[in-house]
Amino acid sequence: MAGTAVITGAGSARGIGAELARRLAKSGWDLGLLDIDESAVKALAGEIESASGVRALGVGADISDEAAVDEAIGRFEQELPEIRALVNSAGVSSPVAFLDLDLATWERVMRINATGTFVITRRVVPGMMAxxxxxxxxxxxxxxxxxxxxxxxxxxxxxxxxxxAFSRALALEIAPQGVTVNVIAPATIDTDIMGGPITEDRKPKFLAQLPVGRIGTPGEVAALIEFLLGEEAGYITGSTYNINGGLRIG
Known part of the structure; x- marks a missing residue:
């Protein structure tokens, strides 16, 4: 029993969202793919449909824009099977130290990462609950x-x-309606959110903190997410799963 999985931030070729989309397609999920980069996410949808035969629709949208999100999800609801999963993987990083941080940068990061997660979750979850x-x-x-x-x-x-915090609170509210809410907490994964590829000259700084002695891959994160989207994960909600190479134990 698959259905449609909506994945935000799926446009980055080296990202977790794109890797997850390809993985879910192999398992029979249809896909609603969102990204601010419309051309990239449409290209990914086309690639997946050609390779796997599932339905995939790529739509460009700013996830912090309520009207844009409403329109995009409306298209998914009209053109794809029912939405049974949502993965909030869109996000931006910020290497700016606190004393150099201005309000505009703070608000941009919070708007995309936190508000964006709220906006799209608020749009998708009522249908799941129903x-x-x-x-x-x-x-x-x-x-x-x-x-x-x-x-x-x-x-x-x-x-x-x-x-x-939002995910834990939401998990409590909607568990009785059969909807689970969980968080994945990766450490160093070789994606562009790390300021670009982790090249050989950058690796020592990252590896010094990782007991496993290597950088994580998008595929490893995608595998964990896929499990949490499945029927067998129905007794798991309000949890945070660390996938960090031993950077944080516990």
Missing amino acids: RGYGRVVSLGSTAMQNGGGTFSKSAYAASKGAIE
């Missing part, structure tokens, strides 16, 4: 637990902390 089934997974970060990371700092950590 049908008595749904899965929501949002991307947090080890930065929200450790107070920052090797690359991103206070604004990013705060935005991801807001996502975790």
Whole structure:
């Protein structure tokens, strides 16, 4: 029993969202793909439809824009099977130290990461509740637990902390209607949100903090998300899953 999975931030070729989309397509999920980069997300949808035969629709939208989100989800509802899963993977990083952080940067990071997660979740979840089934997974970060990371700092950590708190509260509210809400907290994954590719000259700084001795991959994160979207994960809600190479234990 698949249905449609909506994935935000799916346009980045090296991102978790794109990797997850390809993975879910192989498992028979139809896909509603969102990204601010419309051409990229449409190209991914076309690639997936050609390769797997599932239905995939790519739509460009700013997830913090309520009207744009409403229009995009409306298209998914009209053109794809019922939405049974939502993955909030869209986000921006911020390497700006606190004393250099201005209000505009703070508000941009919070608007996209935290408000964007709220806006699209608010649009999708009522339909799940009405049908008595749904899965929501949002991307947090080890930065929200450790107070920052090797690359991103206070604004990013705060935005991801807001996502975790929101997800736990939402999980309690909608569990009786058969909808689960969970968070994935990755550490260092080789995606462009890390300020671009983690090249050989950048690796030592990241590896010094990772007990496993290597950088994580989008595929490893996507595999964990796929499990949480499945029927067998129905007894898991309000949880945060660390996938961090041992950077944070517990």
